[in-house]
Structures are given as C-alpha cells and as structure tokens.
Amino acid sequence: MINVVIASQNPVKIKCTELAFTEVFKNESIAFTGISVPSNVSDQPMTDSETLEGARNRAKNAKLASSKADYWVGIEGGIAETEEGEMLAFAWISIISRHRQGEARTATFTLPPKISELIHQGIELGVADDLVFKRSNSKQSNGAVGILTHDLIDRAEYYRPAIILALIPFINPQLY
Numbered sequence: 690m691i692n693v694v695i696a697s698q699n700p701v702k703i704k705c706t707e708l709a710f711t712e713v714f715k716n717e718s719i720a721f722t723g724i725s726v727p728s729n730v731s732d733q734p735m736t737d738s739e740t741l742e743g744a745r746n747r748a749k750n751a752k753l754a755s756s757k758a759d760y761w762v763g764i765e766g767g768i769a770e771t772e773e774g775e776m777l778a779f780a781w782i783s784i785i786s787r788h789r790q791g792e793a794r795t796a797t798f799t800l801p802p803k804i805s806e807l808i809h810q811g812i813e814l815g816v817a818d819d820l821v822f823k824r825s826n827s828k829q830s831n832g833a834v835g836i837l838t839h840d841l842i843d844r845a846e847y848y849r850p851a852i853i854l855a856l857i858p859f860i861n862p863q864l865y
Contacts, residue, residue, distance in 0.1 A: 691719045692758040696747035698723045701832065702764045705845040709852035710760075713860055722758070726750035728765055733813040737779075740767025741792070744781035752785060760859075761785050764848060768800070768808060776805040778814060778833055780848060782855040789865060793854035795847055798834060 691714060695706045703723045710719055727750055728734075728743035747763030755761075763783040770776055779797040783790065800808070807817035818833050819825055832844035858865035 691717050691760070693719060693721050693760045693762060694751045694755045694758040695721060695723045696726045696751035696761065696763045698725050701844045702848070705848035706762050706764075706852060708845065709849045709856065712849075713853060713856050722755065724751055724754055726754050728763075730765070733808065734765060734767035735769070737767065737769050737781075737794075740765050740769075740779070741781045741783070741794075743767070744783040744792070748783040748785045748790075759786060762852070764852075766814065768814065776800045776808060780851065782848070782851045784852070784855045784859070786859065789858050789862070791855040791858040793851040793857075795851040798837065800833065801837070804833070 693706065693710055695703050697703065703721060707721050726747055729746040729750070730739050730743035734740040734743050743765035744763040747765060748761045751761040751763065761784070764780055766778065766780040768776055768778055776799070777797045778800050780795045781792065783792050801821070803821050804814070804817045807820060808814060812820070814833055818836055822836050831840055832847070834847045835843040
C-alpha cells in the first residue's frame with residue numbers, strides 16, 4: 690500500500706493528486722490523505738520563485754505533520770507579471786519521498802485585466818474570480834482555469850499533468 694499525503698484539504702488538489710498517482714502507479718493500492726499545512730509564503734504568491742517555495746514548504750510541512758507516508762505532495766498556485774504588465778497564473782508541484790524530490794510547473798495562462806486589478810489591490814486570485822464571475826468558492830471547484838476555458842480544462846485536470854511530470858524521478862529512480 691502506497692500512502693500519499695496531500696498538503697491541502699482542498700477537494701480539487703486531492704482529486705488531481707489521486708488522478709495522477711493512480712495513472713502512474715496503476716497496479717498499486719494507494720491511500721490518500723489531505724491535511725492542512727502552511728505554505729510559509731504569501732496567501733497569493735506573486736512570483737515564480739515564491740510559488741515554488743510555497744509548494745516545497747507545503748510538501749515539507751506535510752512530511753513533518755504526517756511522517757508515516759511514502760509521498761508528500763505540495764501544490765501552490767501563483768501569479769507572475771510580465772514586463773508588459775500582464776498577469777500570468779500557474780502552479781508549482783513539489784513531491785517528496787524519503788529519498789527523492791520531484792517538481793514540475795503547470796501550463797501558464799493570462800488573467801483578464803479585471804482580475805489582475807483586484808489582485809493588485811491585494812485580493813487573492815480565487816476571491817477575485819468569485820467577485821468578477823459572481824460565484825462562490827471557485828478555487829475549490831473549477832478555479833480560474835475552468836471559468837476562463839468554459840470548463841474545457843478544470844482545475845483538477847490542469848494540475849494532473851504537472852503532478853505526473855513531478856513523479857518522473859520516482860518512476861525512473863535509476864536515472865535520478
């Protein structure tokens with residue numbers, strides 16, 4: 690039995706981790722547990738490096754909080770601004786085991802100006818989505834990516850490929 694601890698209780702982050710791990714480890718029994726741990730970065734990370742640090746911190750803090758697992762998964766969404774002033778959204782995934790670490794970043798997409806304006810006012814992306822699109826708690830459902838793609842890509846499907854990519858060192862240990 691593989692035990693995986695996800696450093697979040699957000700149902701989307703748990704679902705995408707379950708999807709990715711069950712695809713990668715097809716013939717294994719896997720137990721998943723979501724726990725709430727801090728990222729030790731801003732509620733809304735505003736750079737690539739801060740977002741990566743948040744994902745790493747979540748995985749490490751999950752390991753400290755629940756040490757009897759095989760894998761600890763940290764997922765952190767973030768924002769970065771381009772030189773042209775556009776705001777890009779993405780997430781970092783950090784997965785650790787007792788002997789390895791794997792990391793990958795999701796695809797990136799541009800946020801609409803109305804949402805960018807709210808983020809500049811200090812409002813977190815999920816809250817900005819809810820305000821602009823008149824929704825409630827969208828970050829625990831389809832998120833900005835789901836809203837903006839008209840659910841062609843929901844938040845769980847958006848994170849899933851990056852989780853699989855972060856698992857590369859674990860499925861190819863002889864190379865790492």
